[in-house]
Amino acid sequence: MEFRLDVCGLPAPEPMELILGAVQGLKEGDYLKAIHNREPFPLYSMLNDDGFFYHTIVGGKAGFLIFIWRSDDAKAELAVEARIEQESQ
Amino acid sequence: MIGQASLSLDQAPPISVPFRFFLTAPLFIFCAGLLLLIYGQDALVSRWSPVTLALTHLITLGFLASVMCGAVMQILPVLAGSAVPASLWVSRAVHLLLTAGVILLVSAFLFSLSPWMGLAMLSLGSAFSIFVVAVAIALWRVKITNETVIGISVAIAALSITVVLGLILAGSFIWPIGYGYIHTLTDSHMGWGVLGWIGLLVMGVAYQVVPMFQMTPEYPVWMVKYLTRSLFAACLLWGLLTITHSFSLISPLWADCWLLLMALGYLSFAVMTLSVQKRRRRRLPDVTLKFWRIGMFSQIAAFVLWLWGPFWAEVIGEQARLLLLGGCLIIGFALSVINGMLYKILPFLSWFHLQHRSIALLGFGCVKIPNMKEFLPDRLAKQQYIFHLLVLTLFVMAVLLPEFFSRPLGLAVCLSSLLLEYNLIQAVVRYQKINSEISTKSNAKDEMSIAEMSRMRGMNGTSA
Numbered sequence: 234m235e236f237r238l239d240v241c242g243l244p245a246p247e248p249m250e251l252i253l254g255a256v257q258g259l260k261e262g263d264y265l266k267a268i269h270n271r272e273p274f275p276l277y278s279m280l281n282d283d284g285f286f287y288h289t290i291v292g293g294k295a296g297f298l299i300f301i302w303r304s305d306d307a308k309a310e311l312a313v314e315a316r317i318e319q320e321s322q
Numbered sequence: 323m324i325g326q327a328s329l330s331l332d333q334a335p336p337i338s339v340p341f342r343f344f345l346t347a348p349l350f351i352f353c354a355g356l357l358l359l360i361y362g363q364d365a366l367v368s369r370w371s372p373v374t375l376a377l378t379h380l381i382t383l384g385f386l387a388s389v390m391c392g393a394v395m396q397i398l399p400v401l402a403g404s405a406v407p408a409s410l411w412v413s414r415a416v417h418l419l420l421t422a423g424v425i426l427l428v429s430a431f432l433f434s435l436s437p438w439m440g441l442a443m444l445s446l447g448s449a450f451s452i453f454v455v456a457v458a459i460a461l462w463r464v465k466i467t468n469e470t471v472i473g474i475s476v477a478i479a480a481l482s483i484t485v486v487l488g489l490i491l492a493g494s495f496i497w498p499i500g501y502g503y504i505h506t507l508t509d510s511h512m513g514w515g516v517l518g519w520i521g522l523l524v525m526g527v528a529y530q531v532v533p534m535f536q537m538t539p540e541y542p543v544w545m546v547k548y549l550t551r552s553l554f555a556a557c558l559l560w561g562l563l564t565i566t567h568s569f570s571l572i573s574p575l576w577a578d579c580w581l582l583l584m585a586l587g588y589l590s591f592a593v594m595t596l597s598v599q600k601r602r603r604r605r606l607p608d609v610t611l612k613f614w615r616i617g618m619f620s621q622i623a624a625f626v627l628w629l630w631g632p633f634w635a636e637v638i639g640e641q642a643r644l645l646l647l648g649g650c651l652i653i654g655f656a657l658s659v660i661n662g663m664l665y666k667i668l669p670f671l672s673w674f675h676l677q678h679r680s681i682a683l684l685g686f687g688c689v690k691i692p693n694m695k696e697f698l699p700d701r702l703a704k705q706q707y708i709f710h711l712l713v714l715t716l717f718v719m720a721v722l723l724p725e726f727f728s729r730p731l732g733l734a735v736c737l738s739s740l741l742l743e744y745n746l747i748q749a750v751v752r753y754q755k756i757n758s759e760i761s762t763k764s765n766a767k768d769e770m771s772i773a774e775m776s777r778m779r780g781m782n783g784t785s786a
Contacts, residue, residue, distance in 0.1 A: 279677060
């Protein structure tokens with residue numbers, strides 16, 4: 234299941250706090266699609282350390298789409314791959 | 323797996339990298355205040371006076387360059403995803419050499435000590451060489467180039483030119499050269515330092531940090547895309563025109579006309595910053611925003627003092643006009659903006675490092691990380707802001723009436739810098755407290771794991 238979180242225009246570090254909080258609730262097959270107006274480089278390492286994978290698409294109205302899922306969740310990874318393909322078409 | 327490689331906690335520069343620069347920087351401003359208290363009006367007689375030169379370099383090298391070196395090493399991983407190689411060793415070497423170099427340079431100015439000037443050249447030359455090479459490597463490794471990366475790149479190039487010009491000028495202290503050349507070299511050194519290094523770095527970083535921290539709309543695309551690189555190219559051409567003029571090959575009017583175009587570029591940045599700040603989305607009181615506003619208004623004031631130079635020279639005298647112009651750029655613009663940014667950068671980096679470490683060792687949410695305002699309360703920053711305003715007011719009065727206001731200005735500078743130092747120490751102490759809490763919880767977690775493993779081994783033994 235896709236969860237959507239728009240953090241555009243929030244002052245730092247609120248976007249990172251919200252995203253880190255939101256991914257904690259992801260269950261098997263779930264992933265988060267975060268919409269951001271700048272690339273959150275510091276977030277990536279924190280996600281990896283917390284047991285999550287991510288994939289960022291540059292573009293779209295806001296600027297960046299960040300897909301996040303649990304690193305041990307193959308079902309969510311497949312869903313994200315399909316979603317990314319859809320986004321890039 | 324489609325996840326990307328990211329900057330791990332081990333690769334990210336340790337928090338001690340920027341902290342060491344941030345904590346020593348206000349002490350140099352304090353020394354500048356002491357010089358004003360000791361020398362009084364002699365410190366504000368002319369831009370060529372040794373005390374004025376010592377004062378200027380305490381601010382530009384001691385404070386501005388220190389903070390900027392520390393901030394660039396930390397900002398590159400955050401805004402561009404690329405870390406400076408061997409950041410801990412680079413920061414230790416740059417910090418030590420820069421600090422020693424500033425002390426040697428200021429002493430050489432004050433006491434006319436040629437051997438100390440030689441040592442200052444060696445120390446500062448080494449500090450900036452190490453810094454420029456290390457940052458250039460990090461910039462080279464950046465995967466996605468954005469306007470901030472371009473801003474930092476051109477600012478680093480401008481810093482290199484400023485340092486080379488500064489070293490030639492310092493060399494002339496030992497091996498004298500003609501006054502005409504000194505005058506041109508000094509103007510070029512100041513131009514490259516203020517307009518190039520400081521101006522372009524502030525501009526490049528502003529495109530990211532002003533919308534990110536002050537909740538403003540983004541800067542217009544044309545400005546973000548073209549202004550920084552155009553101004554750098556303009557600085558190069560201005561340098562060329564100045565050199566050509568110094569050999570009497572062209573009229574000085576060419577360089578002045580070109581400088582007017584450049585000044586309009588910087589003016590447009592100042593006006594645009596004030597405009598986006600006026601349209602910010604969250605209208606909460608913010609001290610950093612106030613510091614930035616002072617910075618932008620000072621840039622406008624500097625433009626007015628420069629453009630209508632003959633008029634102001636008649637009203638307040640040429641020496642006073644030049645001191646005010648330099649003061650508007652170095653104290654009013656650069657010092658205000660950098661001072662204000664410290665109130666965002668330091669709490670943000672503290673939050674980031676603690677959150678990162680907490681997640682890596684314990685997982686998200688196991689330790690409550692304070693928000694940015696808890697690291698550095700607004701109340702403390704506001705108090706220092708009032709003293710900074712007092713410094714600016716007294717500076718203008720001291721330039722006009724040095725015999726009355728030089729020493730009060732020195733006192734205000736000392737108080738403002740001490741308050742800034744106190745505020746930064748408060749944030750660092752808060753950081754260390756939470757960091758210890760993370761360490762304690764992590765150790766307890768490790769001990770529990772070991773105890774659990776021992777218990778399991780014991781149970782296995784019994785059942786066997």
